[in-house]
Amino acid sequence: MSGKTEIAIVGLVLIVIILSSGTMYYATTAINNISTLSDQVTSLQSALESKFASLETTLVVGTTDSVELTLDPAQAYDYFGWNIMQQVGDTLVSVSPGSSTGADFVPDLATSWNSSSDLATWDFNLRTGVKMADGVEMNATHVKYSFDRAIALEPSIPEGAPAGLGYDQIINRTDVLGTYKIRFVLNFPFSPFLGIIACRASAIVDPKYAPMAQVNYTAGDARASTPLAFVGPYVLSKWDRVAGRDMEIKIDANPDYWNTPSGYPKTKHIIFKFYSDATALRLAISAGDVDMAFRQISANDILDLQTNPNVKVWYGSGSFIQYFCFQTKLGFPFNDVRARVAIIAALNRSAVTQTVFLGLAKPLYSIIPPGMLGHTEAFETLGDANYTLTKSLLNQLGYNEDHKFEFQLWYESSGHYPQSAEQALLYKQALEGSGVISVTLKNADWASYKLNRDNEIMDAYMYGWYPDYVDPDDYSFLYWGAWLHTNYSNATQVALYDQARATTNVTLRAELYAEIDDMAVQQCSVAPLYVSGAWAVTKPSVFGIYLDITQDMRYWLISK
């Protein structure tokens, strides 16, 4: 038996040697040089050669995102799902890359459009020669089919984007006016309609891939493993999920893409790889394992990577915002508007944007981000760390240094929003700096946080918003959004909002949103905190990245 034990020990030692880093590294290098291993080396070399050739036209993207559930426009309602859909699908119009307002619409599958003077009827002239995956030319019936399907599926998919955006409420019907002309008849005048048309839920689908009564391309569905082709720059050729999370997505240039003659997509193959967190992603781009890292690398790492000569950091404007919500119902400390205003006046937004986000986010004083129509600085009138106003209002309510105003501030703790704990801590410091406020910080993971919100048990809480379409229409209503459960409503604000929806007069719209902002400052049911910046990190050889207010990453414009 001793002999066997020795053999076992020797075997284990050999395994360790095999596992040792140096051996493997030099073995890997040596494999390329040893000519005597002719067959193996030949095949290895040819594999490497073809790999290097394909690498020139392949962009490897690392991300911490994952498709939540599906790539079907009738259901998907998450950032990354929409981002992938944008590469494989196309919409009638889109926002011009680099747009600072989100309102620069350019032709896409439609070459021109116009609306009736009452903004309730919109006509689109379609591009000719656009091929579906099966070779059929796209026409107005496909457009009608896409919207009819999205609306038809709404009742069975209440969590889907068309239901969330209220397609059934906005669109009355679609009429085919000709082979290449489609009309949308709306239920009411709606000026932001182009924003809706440009969002991913409005992607034109191929009936072959998207049956009328069924959601397609959902995780777990066997069809999700088959190639997905709508009419976008790319075709989805691989979507691997392991344990309910994306492991690899590959998109290849769509040979039938209508804009191929102009040289798009610039990169023929894109591979998405999924990292567990920001640190892992940062290490991957630093080590050169990926060509590009997009969402989410922390602000700390971004500033550090700026000085790394092996990578390039791209900056842009963002449209993600965070805001304070107050529970205004009776029995809660913020039932009195003076308490709400006192808290907002005591906040110090700059401290958060500078300390937590290291200057990569900006203080926000309107629920509408800067650059967008209707943005104001309305909340600036309350000031930052304006303790005089805070003390004055809380004194009216009977609170002072000896009898402090106490409340619980909740934040989300499972990473759904960036660096929430750090933010909350700084807000607490700023509030308690007034001397008349005592804050108890509470946190919950995302699932519990939503439950707490629905059960209306949180005094004050931080929430965030990614726009569905880049228009003030998709922000302004946050002041009274019912799903936020603040129990605040204001008929005047809603009337102003509806009026803004119904006019194309840009000046008037801006004035109406400004009026809503002014009223929001008086009420402080919801108060803006900051607007994020956007950033991506690439190898120096990567070009063509546009980080604009749409938050879209247009991979077909990127070259390597």
Next chain:
Amino acid sequence: MGLRSYVITRIILTIPTLLLLLTAVFVMMRVLPGDPVALHFEKKATPETMEQMRHLLGLDKPLWAQYADYIGGIVDIGYLLQHGYPNLGKSMQTTTEDVGGQIFSAFPATLELAIYSMIIASVIGILLGVAASKAYNSVWDHLIRGFGIVTYAIPVFFLGIILQLVFGVYLGWFRTGLRISPTVQPPAHITGLYTIDSLLEGNLMKFVESFKSLLLPSLTLGIILSGVFIRLTRTNMLETFRLEFVTAAKARGLKESTVTFGYALRNAFLPILTMVGLQFALLLGGAILTETTFSWPGLGRYIVDRINFRDYTAIQGAVVMFGLFVTLVSLVVDILYAYLDPRIRL
């Protein structure tokens, strides 16, 4: 009792253990606060839709019926043969994905990491443990014991990041995450273990690429675990060296290595084997921190993801599978134990 009878008895005893586990998991998931159906929806959900979802997930049935479905699904051999994994229900987050499928898609990654980590941990731990015992109370003994304590105490993510920075970022020898190079197609699924499958495929490049991804997480976990084995081996070897049969073996003029490895280590090995088995079973449940640090798509990350989504069926399924792994590995260890030490069968 013969070895065969012992094995049969142990297998029979695992059945009530598993049933108890399944029942406990089922009850615990039902008494937890919160409505998983309500959590599924962000905004708009009518009571009718909520009811539809409840029906889809079988949550509208009485508890006893849910329990029967649950146990019935797990023991459904037809389903197991058809899908290759037990019926653990549908994920509450996606409602379309089988929990069994999700778990078994993550399992090969976890298994591969567990195997290589255990090899590294066992080899480093046992060899250094033996060396420390041989050099008792010397500088080497103190150094090795110090190494064991440090490796046991060092956080996994910290060691992982250090190795990533050194070997991944600065030297560029190995990959900092994932199971294989992003530009290399994974080998065809045979065992699900990339290193094995690439060899079975006869593709050396894929083997090297998958190994370059596997080494750092395995090394991290292996080094961390080796601390336990160092201390355990050293202590047991010291005790064994004091026994008379070792002295007798030395007196008979046997080689030092024969006495150490052939006599002393074999006798000291039983408690080490138990620890190896238990640690291996724990690793099969997913090394959460290591998998997160190295973006390793295994069960550890799966469980964390599912907890964040409050995906009760998935958590339930993962706990059941984890229980199964522990039970099975314990069974194997018991059998090995009985083989190595016949007194246990008495």
